[in-house]
Amino acid sequence: xxxNIPLNQMPKQISLRWIEAYNRHNPDTAAxxxxxxxxxx
Numbered sequence: 001x002x003x004n005i006p007l008n009q010m011p012k013q014i015s016l017r018w019i020e021a022y023n024r025h026n027p028d029t030a031a032x033x034x035x036x037x038x039x040x041x
Contacts, residue, residue, distance in 0.1 A: 004032040 003026075005017045014033060021029035 003029045005029060007033060 005014060007014065018030055
């Protein structure tokens with residue numbers, strides 16, 4: 001199940017939600033805060 005992590009939270013809450021998704025082996029939810037158009041330099 002894909003669930004988006006809301007970005008209108010404090011950074012700690014976003015991190016905790018990301019950790020929960022990662023630990024549940026849910027890559028779609030863990031990747032939801034990332035923008036697919038971002039370029040790393």
